[in-house]
Amino acid sequence: MKTLFALFCAAALLCSCAAREKNIPMDKYDPDTGYRFSNLKAPGDPDELFVILTFSGGGTRAAALSYGVLEKLKKTRFQWQGEERSLLDEVDVISSVSGGSFTAAYYGLFGQGIFDDFEQRFLYRNIEGELKRMLFSPATWLKLASPDYSRTDMASDFYDRQIFKRRRFSHLVDKGRRPFIMINATDMSMGSSFSFIQEKFDPICSDLGNMTLARAVTASSCFPVAFAPLTLYNYAGRCRFHPPTWVETARKDLQLNPSRFRRAQEVLSYMDAAERPYIHLLDGGVADNIGLRGPLAGIASNNPAWSILSKVNQGKVAKLVIIVVDAKTKPEVKFDKSPDPPGLVDVLTKISTIPMGNYSFDTVQTLGDTFERWEKDQRNYHGCQRVLGLNNCRNKQMPFPPPAPVELYSIYVGFDQIRDTDQRTYFQTIATSFYLPKEQINDLRSIGPRLLDQSAAFNQLIGGLPPGTRVKP
Amino acid sequence: MEYLFVRYFRRRNVFLDGNLIGKTNDSLRVEKGTHQIDLGKPKNYSPEFIEIPVTDTTQIFPLEIEFVYVGGAP
Numbered sequence: 001m002k003t004l005f006a007l008f009c010a011a012a013l014l015c016s017c018a019a020r021e022k023n024i025p026m027d028k029y030d031p032d033t034g035y036r037f038s039n040l041k042a043p044g045d046p047d048e049l050f051v052i053l054t055f056s057g058g059g060t061r062a063a064a065l066s067y068g069v070l071e072k073l074k075k076t077r078f079q080w081q082g083e084e085r086s087l088l089d090e091v092d093v094i095s096s097v098s099g100g101s102f103t104a105a106y107y108g109l110f111g112q113g114i115f116d117d118f119e120q121r122f123l124y125r126n127i128e129g130e131l132k133r134m135l136f137s138p139a140t141w142l143k144l145a146s147p148d149y150s151r152t153d154m155a156s157d158f159y160d161r162q163i164f165k166r167r168r169f170s171h172l173v174d175k176g177r178r179p180f181i182m183i184n185a186t187d188m189s190m191g192s193s194f195s196f197i198q199e200k201f202d203p204i205c206s207d208l209g210n211m212t213l214a215r216a217v218t219a220s221s222c223f224p225v226a227f228a229p230l231t232l233y234n235y236a237g238r239c240r241f242h243p244p245t246w247v248e249t250a251r252k253d254l255q256l257n258p259s260r261f262r263r264a265q266e267v268l269s270y271m272d273a274a275e276r277p278y279i280h281l282l283d284g285g286v287a288d289n290i291g292l293r294g295p296l297a298g299i300a301s302n303n304p305a306w307s308i309l310s311k312v313n314q315g316k317v318a319k320l321v322i323i324v325v326d327a328k329t330k331p332e333v334k335f336d337k338s339p340d341p342p343g344l345v346d347v348l349t350k351i352s353t354i355p356m357g358n359y360s361f362d363t364v365q366t367l368g369d370t371f372e373r374w375e376k377d378q379r380n381y382h383g384c385q386r387v388l389g390l391n392n393c394r395n396k397q398m399p400f401p402p403p404a405p406v407e408l409y410s411i412y413v414g415f416d417q418i419r420d421t422d423q424r425t426y427f428q429t430i431a432t433s434f435y436l437p438k439e440q441i442n443d444l445r446s447i448g449p450r451l452l453d454q455s456a457a458f459n460q461l462i463g464g465l466p467p468g469t470r471v472k473p
Numbered sequence: 474m475e476y477l478f479v480r481y482f483r484r485r486n487v488f489l490d491g492n493l494i495g496k497t498n499d500s501l502r503v504e505k506g507t508h509q510i511d512l513g514k515p516k517n518y519s520p521e522f523i524e525i526p527v528t529d530t531t532q533i534f535p536l537e538i539e540f541v542y543v544g545g546a547p
Contacts, residue, residue: 244490244491245490246490246491249508249509249524250507252507253507256505256507256526257504257505300474300504302489302490302503302504303492309494309503310492310494310495313499314495370474374474377476377532378532380533384533399533400500400532400537402500402532403499403500403501404495404499
């Protein structure tokens with residue numbers, strides 16, 4: 001009887017200890033502190049060569065592909081103001097989703113240390129198997145019996161302990177160095193990206209600094225159905241946060257610029273704790289599976305605190321580089337070979353993946369269109385200048401000076417760029433899982449560098465870097 | 474993408490919706506939409522700010538607005 005009672009007490013204790021990590025409230029809003037782009041420094045000339053990486057979702061496949069790209073950038077070395085530097089040193093922002101968030105967060109936390117132990121800690125590890133084994137553990141059952149603990153919390157605890165060494169965002173602030181890591185989840189009710197940066201936590205009066213990186217990565221990779229959504233508590237109204245001026249002006253832009261209007265509505269929705277006391281987050285891939293929407297807003301708008309557009313205006317950015325690393329697959333389709341209508345599984349799979357794929361395609365296209373528009377505007381201006389010259393209008397000048405010039409490089413690393421059909425099919429049919437065979441991981445690590453080598457934009461960038469630039473084998 | 478040119482008798486910072494975006498007498502890239510533009514501190518210019526929709530501009534013909542020095546520290 002005594003043993004039974006002791007067991008019961010132990011179980012009750014374990015159950016009551018099983019509480020999810022909660023985001024904590026912030027006493028006072030301070031736009032100068034916390035995990036913000038402006039609080040991170042870059043070595044040397046911080047902005048002249050401004051490099052953004054985006055890492056897509058896709059489990060270990062995405063993590064390995066993005067890791068291979070980091071390896072390549074590390075080997076791409078050039079002379080800069082008398083010292084040898086690598087292109088990896090120049091990375092200013094990494095925006096990531098789901099599987100890509102493991103690589104991004106790890107690099108953000110440990111810098112070059114990623115090349116020492118990420119392979120053992122995550123890449124070649126059977127994470128999926130370990131998570132499944134945990135589900136069969138009686139200790140986990142007791143924890144899961146608590147209403148305050150879900151499979152998502154279990155995964156978050158595991159990542160925290162086993163991968164991210166219990167590091168919090170305050171560690172990134174203390175480090176004070178770029179790259180600025182934007183780990184993206186999806187706001188379930190707004191359907192928009194939710195980045196784990198202080199600017200996003202300000203309206204809900206919460207201090208991101210106390211949150212573990214594992215929590216953010218879990219939210220980013222919280223695949224629907226397999227994992228429950230991750231919940232943030234909304235403390236809006238407790239920290240004297242006042243919305244930035246742009247939110248007020250953007251409220252008038254429903255017709256003029258609907259996407260700006262929508263961004264303002266998102267901020268206002270977070271400020272309404274009565275209406276939204278909780279924010280539920282899903283896998284970042286639901287809103288944007290390549291993590292490019294955040295950087296696009298930074299390029300197209302002066303409103304984000306880290307606006308690249310404003311840096312370009314100030315002549316700080318000479319070369320703007322975006323490398324999109326997309327582990328999108330194209331699973332083999334068999335149902336087109338049969339007259340029978342596809343079954344329920346095929347239909348459900350397709351209706352959940354087709355919109356995501358189409359949206360990713362459009363997002364990359366939007367980046368291309370944006371850069372093309374910038375370049376066309378620059379060309380038009382200089383074309384007009386030439387016409388003035390051709391017509392011997394020597395005394396005439398353009399009515400206004402041109403904006404600060406900037407060179408743009410949009411580089412896409414995706415399996416559909418592989419020229420060999422068999423090889424392309426091989427990569428496009430690699431499973432989405434948190435465990436892949438060693439050979440596949442090796443292949444994924446090597447294909448990223450090869451795709452960069454065949455990219456015209458990447459070669460143009462390397463060719464334009466200061467003399468001495470070379471890529472080590 | 475829209476273009477804005479803020480005229481002032483000397484070079485100083487331009488703020489768009491409270492954020493520093495560049496300098497006066499430069500052509501500046503801005504997002505399409507309604508914006509509040511000012512020159513920051515000291516507030517020795519008029520008007521105090523200009524709120525205006527920025528749309529249908531080009532690099533060749535940006536939206537031109539002007540602030541006037543009203544005295545005090547330049």
